[in-house]
Amino acid sequence: MNVKTARKIGFFAALSICLGSVIGIGIFLKNISVIKAQMIDENTFSFWSLIVSWILASIISLSAAYSFSEISSSKVGKSGLSGWIGVLGGEKQGWFAKIAHSSVYFSILCSVIPILAVEGLFTAINKAVNGANADPIPFYWVFLSGMLILVLLSCFNYFSIENSAKFQIVGTISKIIPLVLVIIIGFIGANNSHILDRPDLVTPNINGNGGINTETGLPVIGVPVSNSFNLSGVFLSLPAILFSFDSFLVVGNLGNDVKNPQKTVPLVAVVTIIISAIVYVSISIAAGLTGTGDAAGIISTIIGKSNQTAIDGISITINILITLSAIFVTNAISMGTLRSCESLVEDKKIMFHSFFNKLNEKRENLGGLTLYAIQIMFYIILFGIPSVVMNNDAILDSATNAPVVIFFLVYAYTMILGIKDRYTKKQCKQVKGFMFTSIIAITFILVVFCFIFFYENMYVVSTKPLFTPSSSGLFFGNENWQWYKAYDAIMFWSIFIWTLTFPTINYFVVKKQK
Numbered sequence: 001m002n003v004k005t006a007r008k009i010g011f012f013a014a015l016s017i018c019l020g021s022v023i024g025i026g027i028f029l030k031n032i033s034v035i036k037a038q039m040i041d042e043n044t045f046s047f048w049s050l051i052v053s054w055i056l057a058s059i060i061s062l063s064a065a066y067s068f069s070e071i072s073s074s075k076v077g078k079s080g081l082s083g084w085i086g087v088l089g090g091e092k093q094g095w096f097a098k099i100a101h102s103s104v105y106f107s108i109l110c111s112v113i114p115i116l117a118v119e120g121l122f123t124a125i126n127k128a129v130n131g132a133n134a135d136p137i138p139f140y141w142v143f144l145s146g147m148l149i150l151v152l153l154s155c156f157n158y159f160s161i162e163n164s165a166k167f168q169i170v171g172t173i174s175k176i177i178p179l180v181l182v183i184i185i186g187f188i189g190a191n192n193s194h195i196l197d198r199p200d201l202v203t204p205n206i207n208g209n210g211g212i213n214t215e216t217g218l219p220v221i222g223v224p225v226s227n228s229f230n231l232s233g234v235f236l237s238l239p240a241i242l243f244s245f246d247s248f249l250v251v252g253n254l255g256n257d258v259k260n261p262q263k264t265v266p267l268v269a270v271v272t273i274i275i276s277a278i279v280y281v282s283i284s285i286a287a288g289l290t291g292t293g294d295a296a297g298i299i300s301t302i303i304g305k306s307n308q309t310a311i312d313g314i315s316i317t318i319n320i321l322i323t324l325s326a327i328f329v330t331n332a333i334s335m336g337t338l339r340s341c342e343s344l345v346e347d348k349k350i351m352f353h354s355f356f357n358k359l360n361e362k363r364e365n366l367g368g369l370t371l372y373a374i375q376i377m378f379y380i381i382l383f384g385i386p387s388v389v390m391n392n393d394a395i396l397d398s399a400t401n402a403p404v405v406i407f408f409l410v411y412a413y414t415m416i417l418g419i420k421d422r423y424t425k426k427q428c429k430q431v432k433g434f435m436f437t438s439i440i441a442i443t444f445i446l447v448v449f450c451f452i453f454f455y456e457n458m459y460v461v462s463t464k465p466l467f468t469p470s471s472s473g474l475f476f477g478n479e480n481w482q483w484y485k486a487y488d489a490i491m492f493w494s495i496f497i498w499t500l501t502f503p504t505i506n507y508f509v510v511k512k513q514k
Contacts, residue, residue: 021332032293058277069266115146117326124319171328186286193301220291342368394483
């Protein structure tokens, strides 16, 4: 695409792309795990620690986004985050970040999310045709459908990013509507669904773990109480919640395609976090009031227990909406991945760049598209094929965690570079409040990273039984291929080592080829 003659993306289209990548599958289901982290005993959880968890994560994410308002003024281009690191930290650091961002972060998410996206659709169709207790559809159908969607969206983004951006606007609107519906119904509290400090409305399960709301007939994770606060639950749930705000910098990779990028890129990132925070906190309040962590459960409270058919219909509808939501996330991530690959080829930062640039001579950005396809296929084979064999989506869900954790650390490091630049080269346009927000974001990101790095992936794995079941996975499971926490740790360490190894190998290979 010739950026000199093409029509560029405006603010609302860029905002839709960024919102589409941030507000994804997680918010439909995320509060299930967050509420469990706030449990005080087997049947009750702290309402206020639930809300504080989301508010604190919102503050951290908004602080980071605001800090990048200054950092992003250092450079505009297709490289986004890695380009800013290159300016503030030097060429070698920028080169390392560029490879890791494209070849690990973007490529893993781009290869995995479309498969997870269609799971909801297949689950909904299966329930509609065969009933609520139907056996799951073989996972290879999910895999093939996800790959088809990825190919279509990739072609869309390669041939017409302008129309893809318009498509994203429609997707963002269609995604926000059901979330607003969840908020409204959750706040209304129809059929005595508000159980805050009302344990009499809930029949506890014999083995603990929540119960049944006798008025709605729906299961609850636990009874919320307002007279206790679970501080440890806040820190336990912060990593999962911060993941819900990730990808707010994807718009940075579209700098060449955005009108007035110096102003638009940072403004879009900040507005995205603000909108997402309002939606997330509101839904969390609704989830806390009802004791129900998923969107389908909250909406179903308006029907009550008298119409199971309608409740099943809502569940199916929500699964379809989850699919659509994830497809629009895929579209936004695909845009960022493709642009990052084009930047690698143009800057001759990837091994065998002469081959990719020869393809660019045949057709504009064909080399970038080829690199994009190679990177995606690598992870599809690495993660997708085993998932088909195991008939289980746990490996795919687990694979998305490590890149997000690693790049939150990169965000913190970039902000440290921004603070240093203020007192040395002064290459960024100074933004009022940058120092304060950067320090807040850096501090909490480092705390969360250390928690995941040392506690979850070292201490927990070493102190608990090896075969402790993991919570990874969305809709598809297989008793013959159980996924354990130890496997999550192996995935994390493997991806972490690969993030350090591949950019290093690439650096020396490119140096030798030059």
